[in-house]
Amino acid sequence: MSLEEQRALLQQEFPGLLEEERKKEERKTVQPLPGAVEGKVTLRFAPNPDFYIHLGNARPAILCDEYAKIYKGKMILRFEDTDPRTKTPLKEAYDAIREDLRWLDVKWHEEYVQSARLEIYYDVAREMLKRGCAYIDTCKEEGKRLLLQGKHCPTRERxxxxxLEQFDKMVEGAFKEGEALLRIKTDPTHPNPSIRDWAALRIINVEKYPHPLVGSKYWVWPLYNFSVSVDDHLMGVxxxxxxxxxxxxxxxxLYVYKCMGWDVPVFIHTGRLKLEGFILSKSKIRELLSKHKEEFLGPDDxxxxxIASLRRRGILPETIREVILSVGIKExxxxxxxxxLSSANRVLLDRRADRIMAVAEPREMVYEGECVDAEIPYHPDVPARKRKYRICRGDRILVDERDLGLGEFxxxxxxxxxxxxDRLVFVSxxxxxxxxxxxxxxxxxxxxxxxxxxxxxxxGLELRRLHAVAERALxxxxxxxPLQLIRFGFVRVERAGEAYELIFTHE
RNA sequence: GCCGCGGUAGUAUAGCCAGGCCCAGUAUGCGGGCCUUUCGAGCCCGUGACCCGGGUUCAAAUCCCGGCCGCGGCACCA
Incomplete structure (x- = not known):
């Protein structure tokens, strides 16, 4: 049967199915990537492994992944861990991020860790010094002050x-932290003071702040703008x-690209993503965790x-992708x-979550009447899968206190x-x-x-704890x-055992 | 303060570059109905928005100017 014939048959027999498929395709569409040529696209996701990634970080990750898949391009994962002092990398974060990305179905073809590439940055730095595009500023605090006034440290002219000599001294450790700095020559009178001869490599006292991966081996560390330009170029982004x-x-x-004569990639800037009612900020979460250790269940609270939190809560990776793609690359x-978010999740969860009966305010009643064999389907869409309970005269049944007022049910x-x-009397x-x-x-x-x-x-920041009694099928x-407690909402099993722990996902 | 970016219903998004097909589409929410051994899902109907003011034009959500509001950056964080 040809594809067309299959479609026609499907359309005839199950018109709903095709409809659903079409809808899904529509949702997944992202706007075309400017300047993208199939097979010739390279993108990268470059997180700082100082903590677990959150929904906002997932936005570029998923967008890049999506575009890499659409254009049959390459995706790179790059850990940007070049600040052992103020953004000290968290050793466990490297793996946590990989795990989160895999869970999100983000596929990468190459992986790099910047702290293993310092020699490469040194080489480019030397080349830029040679070309006169950079200089070593040994004016310390004064250098910054001069630039603020539109002037500059005299060493700029050397x-x-x-x-090159000074740079070697920096690398060898002849200068202390703050005593020397490699700056990229831009324009000391640029209207935006932060662009004036921006800092590219600085000294970090790694004896005091060792890097979790390379320890105290390197004295000179690149700053974001420098390492990123170098890497994006070298990796063909x-x-x-x-x-x-x-x-x-x-x-x-752009100053680095221009000096080195490199091709400039297409830059796309997306707006920030917030999740209503949730804390996304890594630093805020870290702070909460260190200050109120007892109150939180970890980085995936x-x-x-x-991402780990959303996973633990029962949000599906497909939901996250769908939501992020629907937001797109807007500025x-x-x-x-x-x-x-929960609505999108519910649509997907509904099909996968078996239904379980539980009562939150249990009241034990005695059953009165003939024996009844109850057959309860695990899922309304698959009525054949079910569990059985037999109830006979004298059996005890828990129902919710709040339902008793109904009188008959x-x-x-x-x-x-x-x-x-305190009895439930059989009617029919x-x-x-x-x-x-x-x-x-x-x-x-x-x-x-x-x-x-x-x-x-x-x-919000509260974690309420409810108690309920569930049927033994749990x-x-x-x-x-993932489960749905009937008339309560969706939950995810957190811990199994004699007693169960569940996390409420959403209604 | 300086530099930059945004502003479509409660929320998110389409449309804006190439002005008319937009008295603005979609999803969710909300109201009503149908269906259904869940207050879940599904189906139907309804509700609701172009930040403000000028200008250009036969015609502006779309282009231009001003204002207001929001956001980001500010320099040895990424």
Whole structure:
């Protein structure tokens, strides 16, 4: 059968299916990448491994990945860990970031760590000194002050030979932290003072601040703008997608490209991404974690906006991708509302999450009447998969306190009953009866085998803890399983065991 | 203060570069209905926006100017 024939048949037999497929394709579309040629695109995601990545960091990562896939291009993962002093890399973050990216289905073809490439930066620095595009500023604090006034440190005028000599001294450790600095010559009177002869390599006292990967081996460290320009060129990056906060940096980096005669990649700056009600900032999360260690469950606490947090909470990677792609590469900031995110997640989760009955305010009732075999499907779309409970006279059943006021209701999948004191009295078995009388269908839990559960409900910076009792079928699920507690919402199994711990995902 | 970037319904986004097809599309939310052994999903109907003021033009969400608001950067963070 040809593709067309299959489509025609599908259209005839299951018109809904094709419709759904079409819709999905539409959603996934991203705008074309400027200047992109199929097979000739190289992108990179360059996180600082000083902490776990969050939703905002995921934006460029996913966009790059998406474009790399669309244009059959190359994707590079580059760890930018060149500041052992103020942004000390976290050793565990390298792996955590890799794991998060894999979970997000971001594929990379090459991987680099900047702290292993210092010699490369030194080489380019020497070349730029040779070409007269850079100089060593030994004026210390005064150098900065001069530039602020549109002047500059006199060493700017010295010849290349002297500059190279000084640079070697820097590398060998002849200068202390702050005593010498390699600057890129731009324009000392540039209207934006931060662009005036910007700093490219500086000295860090690694005896005091050792780097977690290379220890105290290197004395001279490149700054962002320098290492990034060098790497983007050497790695053949054609398109740089990064946050808008880098706009000025782009202008600075152009000086390196110009001096070295390199081709300039396409720069795209995206706005900031916020997640309504969540903390995304790495530094804020670090602060909270160090100040209130006891109150949080770690970097992946479900109240944070880190990728690990969202995963733990039960947000699916497909949801994150969908939301980020729908925001696209706009320059304006975007605030993702939790309602929208959970709505997108719910659509995907609904198909995967089995339904489990649990009651939050359990009240034990005694069943009165003939024996009933209850058959409850794990998922309404797959009625054949089900578990069975038999209830007979004298059996104890837990129902939610709040449902008792209904007087008469249907125990889901079992029978229609009436409340009489602490007894549930059998009325009839037929569903039709319940439908006719518009009885509320409620979830219930047989006391025998019931599982105690603790449900964590994240709300802003609060983490409420609810207790509920679930039917024994819950025991069939291990950590990580997505579930829906009927009439309560979606949850993810956090811990299995004698008692269960669940994290509330969303309604 | 200086430099730069943005502003479409509650939220997000399409359209803006190449002005008319936009009394502005889509998703979500909200209101109503249908369906359904969940207050879940699905389906149908409705609700709701071009920051303000000028200008250019036969015609402006779209181009120009001014204002207002928001955001980013500010220099040995990335």
């Amino acid at each position: 010849e290349a030979e002297w500059q 054609t398109h740089v997608i990064r946050g808008r906060e880098h706009e000025v940096n782009t202008e600075k980096q 479900p109240r944070f906006g880190t 304006s900031d975007a605030t993702i509302s939790w309602v929208n 249907r125990l889901m999948g079992a029978a229609n009953v009436k409340v009489e004191g 078995r037929e569903l039709e009866h319940a439908l006719r009388r518009k009885l509320q269908v409620i979830q219930w839990v047989p006391s025998e085998g019931a599982v105690r559960t603790k449900i964590y409900v994240p709300q 025991r069939e699920y291990g950590p990580g399983s």
